[in-house]
Structure formats: C-alpha cells, structure tokens
Amino acid sequence: MLSVSNLEVVYDDVVLVLRGLSLEVPAGGIVALLGANGAGKTTLLRAVTGLLVPHRGRITKGTVHVDGEDITGADAADVVRRGIAQVMEGRRIFAEITVDENLRAGGYTRRSRTEVRESYARVLDLFPVLAQRRKSVAGYLSGGEQQMLAIGRALMARPRLLLLDEPSLGLAPRLVEQVRDIIAQINQQGTSVLLVEQNAAMALSIAGYGYVLETGKVVKDGPAADLLADADIREFYLGAA
Ligand code: ATP
Numbered sequence: 001m002l003s004v005s006n007l008e009v010v011y012d013d014v015v016l017v018l019r020g021l022s023l024e025v026p027a028g029g030i031v032a033l034l035g036a037n038g039a040g041k042t043t044l045l046r047a048v049t050g051l052l053v054p055h056r057g058r059i060t061k062g063t064v065h066v067d068g069e070d071i072t073g074a075d076a077a078d079v080v081r082r083g084i085a086q087v088m089e090g091r092r093i094f095a096e097i098t099v100d101e102n103l104r105a106g107g108y109t110r111r112s113r114t115e116v117r118e119s120y121a122r123v124l125d126l127f128p129v130l131a132q133r134r135k136s137v138a139g140y141l142s143g144g145e146q147q148m149l150a151i152g153r154a155l156m157a158r159p160r161l162l163l164l165d166e167p168s169l170g171l172a173p174r175l176v177e178q179v180r181d182i183i184a185q186i187n188q189q190g191t192s193v194l195l196v197e198q199n200a201a202m203a204l205s206i207a208g209y210g211y212v213l214e215t216g217k218v219v220k221d222g223p224a225a226d227l228l229a230d231a232d233i234r235e236f237y238l239g240a241a
Contacts (some may be wrong), residue, residue, distance in 0.1 A: 001027040001192045002048065002084075002161055007062035009040075009047050009216075011055065017043045019216040020062070025161065030183070030193040032203035032224060034237055035213035041196045042089060044213075045163050048194075049086045050076035066161070080109050085159035089166045089196075091146040093153065095139030099130055102138050102149055106156030115158070123152040126182060144175040151182065161192045168199045176202055200237035204228045212237075 002025040009018040017040045025031045035041050046052045048064055050073075063072045066082055074082075094102050103123060107116040124131040127148045133141060138149060147167055154162060164183065168176040176199065184206050187193050197203035204210055204224040212220040212233065220230070227233050 001025050001029075001067060002194065003063075003065040004044070004048065005063045005065070007044070007047060007064065008060045009043050009052065009057055010060050011043075011057045013058075016060075017057070017216050018047065021213070021216060021218060022062075023211050023218060023221070025192050025194050026209075027192055028187070028190065029209065030187050030195060030207045032200070032207035032210035032227075033194060033196045033213060034198075034200050034203060034210060034227075034233075036236075037198075039213040040216040041213055042165055043216075045086055045088075045165055045194075045196060048079070048163065049084060050074050050079045051086075077109070080157055083158075083160035084163065085154040085157045085161075086163040087150045087154045087165060087167060089169065091143070091150045093138045093141075093146050093149050095137070097138060098134065099136055099138055099141070099149055100134045102153050103130070103156055106153035109157055116156070119156050119158050123155050126155070126185065127152050144171055144178070147171060147175070147179060148182070151179075151186075155186065155191075159191055161194065162186065163194045163196070165196045166198060167195075168197060168202050180206055200227075200233065 004023050007018050007021045010016050033041055047059055052058055059073055063070055107119060110116050129145055130148055130152055167179050180202050183193060195203050204227055207224040210224050210227045211218050
C-alpha cells in the first residue's frame with residue numbers, strides 16, 4: 001500500500017533529518033513507527049503527505065509509492081485525493097467552530113453528498129461522544145474528545161491509509177485504551193494504518209509490524225510480537241528493567 005524507499009529529507013537545505021529511510025505499510029495492516037523525540041517520525045509523515053514545504057523541508061533522495069504509483073513530492077491536496085489522510089500531532093482541530101463543522105470540513109474533497117453523509121454517520125457511530133457534542137465549539141472539548149474529533153475529521157475523507165502522529169500523547173490511560181480500540185476498529189473496517197507513537201506498548205499491542213527510527217534511519221524492524229520481546233526495546237521504549 002505505502003512504500004517508502006531510501007528517503008532523504010533536508011530542512012533549510014542543510015539539516016539532514018531522514019537519512020535513507022525505508023519502510024512498508026501493507027494493505028490492511030497496522031504498522032507502528034517508534035522512536036525518541038527528534039528521530040524524524042513527524043518528518044516522515046510530512047514527506048508522505050506533501051507537508052514538508054511549509055516547514056522548509058524537501059526530499060533530496062528516495063521515493064514514496066502508494067499502490068505502486070510514485071507520489072514522491074506530490075502536494076498535500078493530491079495526496080488526500082489518493083486516499084491518504086493524516087492526523088497531526090497535537091490535535092489540530094479548528095477550535096473556533098463546532099464539532100459538526102469540523103467533521104464536514106474533513107469531507108471537503110468528496111464529491112458525492114451521499115458519501116459524505118455516510119461517512120458522517122459512520123464517524124458518529126465510531127465516536128458516540130462526538131454525536132453528543134455535535135453542536136459544541138470544538139475548542140471546549142476535553143483533550144480526549146479533541147483527539148477523537150481529529151481522527152474523526154480525517155476519516156471523513158474515507159482514507160485507504162491513515163497516518164496518525166502520536167494519538168495517545170497527553171491522554172489519560174483510559175483514553176489511550178479507547179483510542180487504541182478505535183484505531184483497531186478503523187483498521188478492521190479496511191483502512192491501513194501507519195501509527196507513530198512514543199507509547200510503544202500501545203502501538204505494538206495493535207500493530208502487526210513495527211519500525212524503530214533513530215536519527216533518521218530505521219535501526220530495527222520486525223513483527224510487533226518480536227519487537228515486544230526484544231531486550232533493547234523493552235529497556236528503551238517499554239520502560240522494563
Ligand atoms: P517528535 O516526537 O518530537 O515530533 P520526531 O521523531 O517526530 O520527534 P521530527 O519532528 O521529524 O522528529 O524532527 C526531526 C528533526 O528535525 C529534529 O532534530 C528537529 O529539530 C528537526 N526539524 C523538524 N522540523 C524542522 C524544521 N522545520 N526546520 C529545521 N529542522 C527541523
């Protein structure tokens with residue numbers, strides 16, 4: 001589904017942040033991308049979704065393919081049209097407008113009103129809490145509700161591939177579990193997922209496969225179960241002695 005090969009990304013023409021990164025997300029899979037702060041996880045997502053330019057970054061080497069088609073350097077709107085949606089870190093919802101308006105904004109690329117209505121119903125089904133708060137101004141929602149809204153808005157584009165940047169960040173454990181269950185459910189409904197997480201335990205508990213990124217390169221990858229059992233990962237990412 002998504003295939004990133006030997007990718008290099010530079011900011012401001014000087015700072016080399018991704019240094020030959022390769023990874024795959026198979027159709028229907030959940031893949032976890034782990035790594036410390038500054039490893040380059042967000043940069044990878046930006047490179048895939050065409051969002052490097054506003055951050056003065058660019059791809060200097062390598063390729064990004066989706067379903068065999070080369071989308072290296074495609075702009076953000078083109079990427080959305082190809083069925084890829086991203087939930088950015090920090091729940092970038094539109095704080096001034098209502099939940100309902102946020103969701104409708106997420107469906108802006110869709111042509112068919114019937115389809116938008118279907119997606120809307122599906123999102124409210126997935127997030128009953130959003131259904132209750134449809135008329136609320138989004139900025140007044142709790143942190144957890146805003147995260148649900150950010151995911152719900154991305155789903156309005158009915159993506160085939162969903163990229164999530166630290167969806168559990170700052171959430172209480174009970175909400176982390178809820179977000180995890182929702183990601184699993186979205187995946188069961190046919191969307192492939194690339195899950196960027198500092199919470200390795202959460203990510204590896206639902207992913208089929210995982211990659212560990214350090215200073216812009218994959219240093220380890222394997223089936224999630226193997227990574228969960230890996231001594232280094234247990235020490236550095238799972239806090240186990
Ligand atoms: P985090 O979890 O903190 O978001 P990350 O693994 O997602 O970390 P990135 O945000 O991709 O890492 O950042 C990787 C490196 O690139 C960091 O050293 C960061 O300082 C640098 N960087 C990010 N954005 C820019 C930018 N616009 N200009 C210059 N350097 C940048």
